Amino acid sequence: MIKLQHVSKTFRVGKNKIEALKDVSLEVNKGEIFGVIGFSGAGKSTLIRCVNLLERPTSGEVFVDGHDVLKLKKKALRQMRRKIGMIFQGYNLLETANVYDNVATPLKLEGVPNEEIKARTEKYLEIVGLTDRKSAYPSQLSGGQKQRVAIARALAHEPEVLLSDEATSALDPNTTDAILELLLRVNKELGITIFLITHELNVIQRICDRVAVMENGRIVEQGSVVDVFTRPQQPMTKRFISTESKFQIPSTVKDDLLKSGRLVKLTFLGESSKDPILATLAKQYDVLPSIIAGGIDQLKNQSVGKLLVHLKGDKTQVEIAVGFLHDQDVLVEEVKD
Incomplete structure (x- = not known):
């Protein structure tokens, strides 16, 4: 479903070059939940934003559902992006719009018929458990509820892929668990492929099928979650796991x-x-x-x-x-x- 081949990304800050991604290759299979984990500054956010070209790679190839997105014209790219939903740590909700309108407004801007907008908005608010809060405004919601609105908004476009950029990082543990359960349901019941990045080990352990570990813009290890976190091969992976270890003793x-x-x-x-x-x-x-x-x-x-x-x-x-x-x-x- 998603295929990155030798992707690199260099930013220029004044006269300096910052290599955010260095020759990254990975493949996300249709229907799975694939996670990328690493410490801050590893390049995770740049990587996920290269999938829908919020960041354009300096070099390499990006394929979504078999299409080379770097070669798509503007109109074709817009159509491709409709297949790719995205949720963020900061929710990105319209503060002056209620829950219903936060989900419905992007559909209106796409020219979706009014009856279809109503049907989709009500359907996905029900899926995320916010039907009774559709008239509330973001300021009246908890962090978990705001993230549920963001998920409903992404799902309302009926994407084939959902990108999650540190979606649970700002949430408390109980709320994080609830959001992870929701993402599992979305993956299982709607068949949506999920590609997520996180620095939280429990997120990877709870919902991911496979994982890649990033360090300094490179993928240093990848494989099934069970294999990577029970048989880590690279020092970075071992160090990451040890920071979460239950075995710290004096x-x-x-x-x-x-x-x-x-x-x-x-x-x-x-x-x-x-x-x-x-x-x-x-x-x-x-x-x-x-x-x-x-x-x-x-x-x-x-x-x-x-x-x-x-x-x-x-x-x-x-x-x-x-x-x-x-x-x-x-x-x-x-x-x-």
Whole structure:
């Protein structure tokens, strides 16, 4: 549905050049939710704005639904943009218009017939759960409600693709969860492909099928959410995940644990998450496992269990026990000094 090939973007600020994107290539499949994550300044916003040419790439190719958008004439580009909805962190609502008119006005400007405008506006306000607020003004709405209006406005154009530029960054955790559930519904029930950027790990984990990790204008790693965040390959990805880790413990505690055994991070996927593996390990080997920290991450289609475990016992037995964990398809990462 979206294909970027060797896309670069350079900005000129006075005599200086800023390379916001450097040879970026990725592909978003029809019907999936694809996320791009990275710290501030990584180039995420520039990247997503290149899809609908709010920013024109300096070089490279951009395809949407098989069309090379960089080669489209003005009229064809306008028609293509109607297939691409976009929501922003700042909502971009008309403060002097009520909820109904915020959704309906862009349709009027496109020349959509009045009956169709009414039908679409009411349909998508119902989908986002704001039918009872259609006469309210933005100043009377919460942040989550404003974002729902923005989503309804984008959906009213009945796009094939929805771009989300940090759409939940200004929201509290509970409201973020509600918006993510709404985006999941939009993707599943309406079949709309969603391409989003974020710096929030939980957004990627909750709703995305695949993810790309950006650093300094480049994509350093990409793949399925499960693979990237349970088997990170690049230092940047590992660093990003560690900032969200449940396993931050005081250095003095870690030092004491390392003196008396091995400290390992265990990740349980699929069938391994259902079995009492640590209990089995304690019974079969002369090793005492102690859980130091842990939790469960809910991905879009799968739960991932993570534990920080101290293994105390004879070195040989501990080594055998670690081998047993590997055999049970448990991902094992040793924590060192």
